[in-house]
Amino acid sequence: MLMRQVGDVRAIEVSGLTKVFEVREKSPGLAGSVRAIVSPSVREVQAVNGISFQVDEGEMLAFIGPNGAGKSTTIKMLTGILYPTQGRATVLGVTPWEDRQRLAGRIGCVFGQRSQLWYHLPPCDTFELLAHVYDIPKPVYCDRLNMLVDRFELGEFMRTPVRKLSLGQRMRCEIAASLLHGPRVLFLDEPTIGLDVVAKRAIRELIRQMNREEGVTVFLTSHDVGDMEELCRRVMIISHGELILDTSVSALRRDYLRFKIVRVRLADAIDRFEMRGVTVAKHKQTNLKLSVDTDVASIDDVLTELMRHARIADITIADPPTEQVIADIYGRGASEALGGR
């Protein structure tokens, strides 16, 4: 695993953190249900397996991995929601699961798949309640709210019931709500999940601003490589509960993210497409899926070459999925290990 230099002031310190879940299993049918009562079968699932790392204050760190890798479990242990099976962790000097209440006032959390807003009420009601929950003095609350409303552009829907907000609007409110009490560390669990490109960009810009202007440490989990690339300088990749990479985003980009996936629908069918640095992953009449090595061929060059062959009707350019990046990391690790022998 690649290791990085760490600074002096730690916001988060984790050592050997492990979480094992017990999952009850049941055979199908009525007999299975009866058996599950008489002699329940329990399977152990190792969600997080002895991970260790540190995060400096003011750092923005991406914690990336595919579904089920252990990202959310880690974030839930660091916010005191889950008790670990083994290991130690401190957030701002506090052990989260031992002193959850004390830590709660100093951290903010956003879980992309859950909401802390009152569904039938406008966001302003939740904000007002949170001000009381966090004991924020009235003048401080008013200033802070005005600043967040202004920056997150919440003004136009502050009095609209949450159920009537779009996903992007709701997420802006969620993040603003988690920042209301001025937390030192912000945990964001999949904050851009389900959002369209424009909303994603807006959310990322807001997170970047809060980090820059308030020095908030951001611990971001996502399975969207774009979140990591646009926000963070450091990335950790977790897979099957184990930390497989801890490096800078630029190093990851250089080593693993130089490939882009280009999907093109052409106006007219072509027989074949060949270009240096480009691998044709799929070709069916007018539809092409290309894997572009951006170190060898720029996207501009690829498009120019494509347009020499036919007119382009539609195009999408995407990062390789996290699963692919992880497969590459494993593949490289294996080949390096073989090469070293």
Next chain:
Amino acid sequence: MSGVTAKYFHVARVSMRARTAYLADFLLGSVFYALILYVFVQLWSVLGRTRGFAVEGFGPRELVWYLMASEAIMLGRARFEQETDEEVKTGAIAYYLNKPYRYVLFKLASYWGETALKMALNIAIGATVALLAVGPIRVNAAHLLAALACAAMALTLNFLISMALSLSAFWVEDTAPFFWIYGKLLFVLGGLFAPMEVYPDALARVARATPLNYVLYAPARLFVQFDMDFFMSALMMQAVWIAALSLLVMALYSMGVKRLNVNGG
């Protein structure tokens, strides 16, 4: 108001606001209550006419007012159990755990926000129906306040029983059957439709040994027939049950949170 009290007071206020977001639905819920009262007014009136029914001071008029009070509590209590069950099972409870408040107290405040509103509405509707159907009963302001204090304790007791059952979701897949049984036991042992004075002695003795009796019967009886000795003993028993169930809820919660398995983790 201290910071801690203010925190939970505002939770109750927001909960109240959330429940009235759909005012028409909220008011329609009380129509059911009025309907039940109407049916029982007819039933008790027939019974009174045909047999001259009266047991230990409970004639048809008292029975109607008793039902008005017991049903006001039964239908006025906020039903949070399904919500809590879902929160435990889906892991939504996570959002409550990392906030600077106690989950159980948060739920209690939220419960009271909704309950206070429903109770006020039920009492207004119930008193109107009972007044029109059977006329007034004698009750003075001090007795009314005492009955309301007993009702407040009763509703807190109901909260703790429901919370204990909801927290069992940490261990069992579905808590709905527990609540079905609890509801039916409240009908019988709680004395929903008639006071203990009407029950056979053996059943009344069993009922009095359970906390359910202090959820419905005690406040409803105090409202109709105030008696200082009964008031003091009911209040004491409610306090004992509240203390015991609070300990149980705290134990269940602390054990449950340690074995929390948040979905999506």
